[in-house]
């Protein structure tokens with residue numbers, strides 16, 4: 001019983017605190033941060049997918065081959081972006 005009483009008290013305290021914290025300005029900042037984080041995450045996912053594809057190409061022996069024209073991707077381009085999948089002409 002006593003344990004329950006403590007938990008109830010803490011819950012009340014917490015909900016009171018979160019009401020005070022939820023100023024409209026804070027909410028906006030939070031949403032902005034979430035959207036920015038999401039965009040970053042999407043970008044990372046893109047790069048990871050490209051790196052995965054490049055690793056697969058290394059296994060297949062097609063690494064450095066442009067996926068659009070089938071030509072060789074320039075060496076300096078591959079050095080700059082190792083996971084690039086197209087040549088400069090694309």
Ligand SMILES: [Zn+2]
Nearest residue numbers: 066068069087
């Ligand atoms: Zn090409």
